[in-house]
Amino acid sequence: xxxxxxxxxxxxxxxxxxxxxxxxxxxxxxxxxxxxxxxxxxxxxxxxxxxxxxxxxxxxxxxxxxxxxxxxxxxxxxxxxxxxxxxxxxxxxxxxxxxxxxxxxxxxxxxxxxxxxxxxxxxxxxxxxxxxxxxxxxxxxxxxxxxxxxxxxxxxxxxxxxxxxxxxxxxxxxxxxxxxxxxxxxxxxxxxxxxxxxxxxxxxxxxxxxxxxxxxxxxxxxxxxxxxxxxxxxxxxxxxxxxxxxxxxxxxxx
Amino acid sequence: xxxxxxxxxxxxxxxxxxxxxxxxxxxxxxxxxxxxxxxxxxxxxxxxxxxxxxxxxxxxxxxxxxxxxxxxxxxxxxxxxxxxxxxxxxxxxxxxxxxxxxxxxxxxxxxxxxxxxxxxxxxxxxxxxxxxxxxxxxxxxxxxxxxxxxxxxxxxxxxxxxxxxxxxxxxxxxxxxxxxxxxxxxxxxxxxxxxxxxxxxxxxxxxxxxxxxxxxxxxxxxxxxxxxxxxxxxxxxxxxxxxxxxxxxxxxxxxxxxxxxxxxxxxxxxxxxxxxxxxxxxxxxxxxxxxxxxxxxxxxxxxxxxxxxxxxxxxxxxxxxxxxxxxxxxxxxxxxxxxxxxxxxxxxxxxxxxxxxxxxxxxxxxxxxxxxxxxxxxxx
Numbered sequence: 001x002x003x004x005x006x007x008x009x010x011x012x013x014x015x016x017x018x019x020x021x022x023x024x025x026x027x028x029x030x031x032x033x034x035x036x037x038x039x040x041x042x043x044x045x046x047x048x049x050x051x052x053x054x055x056x057x058x059x060x061x062x063x064x065x066x067x068x069x070x071x072x073x074x075x076x077x078x079x080x081x082x083x084x085x086x087x088x089x090x091x092x093x094x095x096x097x098x099x100x101x102x103x104x105x106x107x108x109x110x111x112x113x114x115x116x117x118x119x120x121x122x123x124x125x126x127x128x129x130x131x132x133x134x135x136x137x138x139x140x141x142x143x144x145x146x147x148x149x150x151x152x153x154x155x156x157x158x159x160x161x162x163x164x165x166x167x168x169x170x171x172x173x174x175x176x177x178x179x180x181x182x183x184x185x186x187x188x189x190x191x192x193x194x195x196x197x198x199x200x201x202x203x204x205x206x207x208x209x210x211x212x213x214x215x216x217x218x219x220x221x222x223x224x225x226x227x228x229x230x231x232x233x234x235x236x237x238x239x240x241x242x243x244x245x246x247x248x249x250x251x252x253x254x
Numbered sequence: 255x256x257x258x259x260x261x262x263x264x265x266x267x268x269x270x271x272x273x274x275x276x277x278x279x280x281x282x283x284x285x286x287x288x289x290x291x292x293x294x295x296x297x298x299x300x301x302x303x304x305x306x307x308x309x310x311x312x313x314x315x316x317x318x319x320x321x322x323x324x325x326x327x328x329x330x331x332x333x334x335x336x337x338x339x340x341x342x343x344x345x346x347x348x349x350x351x352x353x354x355x356x357x358x359x360x361x362x363x364x365x366x367x368x369x370x371x372x373x374x375x376x377x378x379x380x381x382x383x384x385x386x387x388x389x390x391x392x393x394x395x396x397x398x399x400x401x402x403x404x405x406x407x408x409x410x411x412x413x414x415x416x417x418x419x420x421x422x423x424x425x426x427x428x429x430x431x432x433x434x435x436x437x438x439x440x441x442x443x444x445x446x447x448x449x450x451x452x453x454x455x456x457x458x459x460x461x462x463x464x465x466x467x468x469x470x471x472x473x474x475x476x477x478x479x480x481x482x483x484x485x486x487x488x489x490x491x492x493x494x495x496x497x498x499x500x501x502x503x504x505x506x507x508x509x510x511x512x513x514x515x516x517x518x519x520x521x522x523x524x525x526x527x528x529x530x531x532x533x534x535x536x537x538x539x540x541x542x543x544x545x546x547x548x549x550x551x552x553x554x555x556x557x558x559x560x561x562x563x564x565x566x567x568x569x570x571x572x573x574x575x576x577x578x579x580x581x582x583x584x585x586x587x588x589x590x591x592x593x594x595x596x597x598x599x600x601x602x603x604x605x606x607x608x609x610x611x612x613x614x615x616x617x618x619x620x621x622x623x624x625x626x627x628x629x630x631x632x633x634x
Contacts, residue, residue, distance in 0.1 A: 097599030113284060122323040123284070130351065132358030135365040142599050161284065161318040188354055192347035 004031040007164065007196045008053070013062035015048050022048055025223050026062070028215045035190055035197045035210045037230060040217035041245065046200045047168060049217070053198065054166055055083045066164075084112055087157030088166045092173070093149035095141040101128060101152045102137035108159040127155040131185065147178040151185075158189070165189065167199040171206050183209050204248065208234075216242050262286050266297040274303035275343075276328075279313040284320035291327055298337070306338030311345055322351055394591050398521065401513045410514040420523035424485055428531060431484065435476050436468075436535040440542020443467050448551055457551045461561035464543030469570040473536035475622060477528065478581035482614035486589035489520050490610035493593025494603035502594070512594070521586035528582030529575045536574060569634055577625055581618050588614040 008030040015022050022045035030036045038046050051057040053064060055071065064071040066082050074082070095104050105124045109115055115123065128134055131151040141149055150170065157165060167186065171179035183206050190197050201207060207214065207230050214233065216226040218241060226233050226242045234246035262280040269275050276298075282288065298307070314321075325348065332339050341349050371379070404410040447463040493516060496502050502512050540562060547553045589610040596606035 098601040115284065119323070122327070123319050126319060126323050126326055126355060129355035129358075134355075134358065135360040138366045140599075142597065185354075188350065192350040192354070194347065 006030070007032040007034070007067065008036075008198070009065040009068075010053075011063045011065070013049075013052070013064065014060045015045060015052055015057075016060040021060075021222055023217055023222055023224070024061075026215070026217075028224065028227050030196060030198060030213065032196055033190065033194060034213045035186065035199065037207050037211035037214035038198065038200045038217065039202055039207060039214060039230075039245070041202070041219050044217040044219040046202075046217060050166060050168055050198075050200050054086060054088050055079055084160060085162055086164045086166060087160065087162035089150065089153045089157045089168065089170060091168045092146070093141065093153035095149060095152055095156070097141050100138050100140055101133065101144075101155070104141070104152065105156045105159050108156065112160060123159070124155075127158055128152070130158070130189075131155045147174050147182075150174065150182065154182075154185070158193075161193070162195060164196045164198065167197065167201070169201055170199060171201065171203045176205075179203065179206065180209075186210055202245075204246065207246070216245070262288050264289050264294060266294065266301060268301055268303075269308070272302075272304035273306060273308055274298060274301045275308045275310055277310045277313065278317075278321075279315075281315050282317040282321035282324070284318055286320065288320055288324060291324060294328070295331060303337060306340060307332060308340045309343030311343055311348075314345065317345065317348060322348060322355075325352060326355065390595070391591060394594070395587065397513045398517055398587065401511060401518050404514065405518060410518065411510050413515055413519055417519040417523060420519055421527060423488075424481070424523045425527035425530060428481065428484060428527075429534065431480055432477055432531055432535050433538050435480055436473065436538035437542040437545075439472050439476055440464055440468060440539035440544075441546055443472065443539070444543040444546035448546060452551070457547070458553060458557065458561055460543060460547050460551065460553075461558050462565035464547075465540055465562045465566040466570060468536045468539035468543070469566050469574050471574070471622070471626075473539055474532045474574045474578040474581060475618070476539075477531045477535045477578060478585060478618045479615060481524065481528065481531070481582070482585045482588070482611050482618065485524060486585040486610045486614045487607040489586065489589030490593040490596070490606040491603055493590060494596030494606040497594070497596045498598045498600075498603060517586075517590040517594070520590055521583065524586040525579055525582040528578045528585075532574055532578035533571070536571065573625075573629055573634060577622065580621055580625070584617045584621060585614045588617065 006029045010026055010028050010030075013026040014024040015026075026049070038049055040046050048057065052059050052072075058072055063073060066085075069078065069082065071079060071082060095101070096107070099107070102121070102124050105127050106120050109120050109123055113120075124137065125134070128136060131154050133148060133151055133155065136144065136148070136152070141152070144152070165186075170182050170186070174182065186197060186199070187210055189195060197210075199206070199211070211230045214227065214230045215224050216233065217223075218225045220241075225239050226237050230246065233242055237243055237246075262278075262282045264279065265277045267275045267277065276294070280286075325344070329339060329352070341352070344352075401410060405412055443464050444460050447460045448457060451457055451459050451463075493502070496516070502516070505512050505515055544558060544562075547558045548555055592606040592610040592613065596602050
């Protein structure tokens, strides 16, 4: 195994809405090429953490580093540059409903590259083919199924060849087979593009299938109570809450 | 910042046994200047590689989608010319991605052909669509009337708490904008009249003009137009968003009629509040005329008041009030109908709101014309 390079470092992070603290004292490191899982029960602040990592919400305290650049301490210009190096798949795809799939994928290319229309068409066709949607260029998001919408969202997230891909609940609302296929796709993209992948999820099957590093956020203590490889977490975490979460409560029999 | 793009190049070398080797060098990322695909094709054709093509990417520094789209074009070209391609020399990631891109074959019949239709077909299509839309509108009207029947006989599920909020929103909250517009309309009527009437020394008849104009026409009309823009659009957007979130389906599956639960309270709130708003608009409009009459034409305060009282009898107000109640029904129906018909996307909700306002205003003007003609025939 080659040596691990830290890609995203979170230091002493506290997130809050006004005075209401959601999570505090978060410290973890995501390595280049990791598939990093952010997990925890409903309402523990997983999605808020994601919003901070992608630049939608500022943390109340603490810092986030991308390649040693302080994300929230940087100027707005620098932050935007960093944001172009990330791709995000939102929970239900978040495709722009007034545009076709091709136009959805083309928009970031049109805005941030100097490609001409023909080149953009080729890249769009490639991205849609990668997610298994070849030929669906002219469909509107409302005309395709939820799983296809998610894959189209992934094509859009990959439009600018991001170094970091974020997934918010990728398997939510998908049948087990589609969810498995999406997991395989995530693995394939990590392996072939070398991207770092951050996934917010509480699907156990996905956590064990794709994750090689993780952080567990706890609602009651408002901080992280475990981190590392999810398989090790399940077998040897000293915390009962983590054990119960990762085994669906099966160890907790009365 | 990303590193500045380097230069990319590719060379075709003739190898033994009829093989051609394509050598990729430099930075093949999407923001670099990539070599021309047509040149490469020309060089391949000049070599006529009978045994196929191999790749050498040892000098390839960096690559991304730019490289992949180039390779994909090459693959398609080679397939059409039946040239064998050995992909072993490509970077592993690129090989896997190319494989992934062909893993799911294009579904037959998924791609859409642009179809051209003649004007006759389009005319026919829009006529059929228009007939269908009219049927929908009548069906909706019928449902509302039967729901109203159930409400009157006490068999409808009516959300009394929501109704209070709706009444407040259609009534008290609309007062500021109605005040502003009505005073201005009163002022405008008085100005236009004053210029003409002054020529005959008949300034005092400004009071008649403003009083009658507001009471019979403008009070009801302006209140209705304001409410179409303000409340009709809001109804359409609310119901449309509920449609997007499947809230309307949730009501229907519980056995609660969306018409009774959502449309009736909105319609009743607007029908109850509209005459009150109209009355208020009349008052404000007459006050606007009064400002011009007393302030600009120097008519005595008392005289203007008496002239207005004599000119505008109660039946004139009644005409305005009846109109405004009918306009209320129109605005509420247009808003709710478009909201219920809305599709499940952001664009569709926007379209529903626009269409609610347009439909509302068109039918208000048409209804106003019809009522005016009827009043003329009846001599009211």
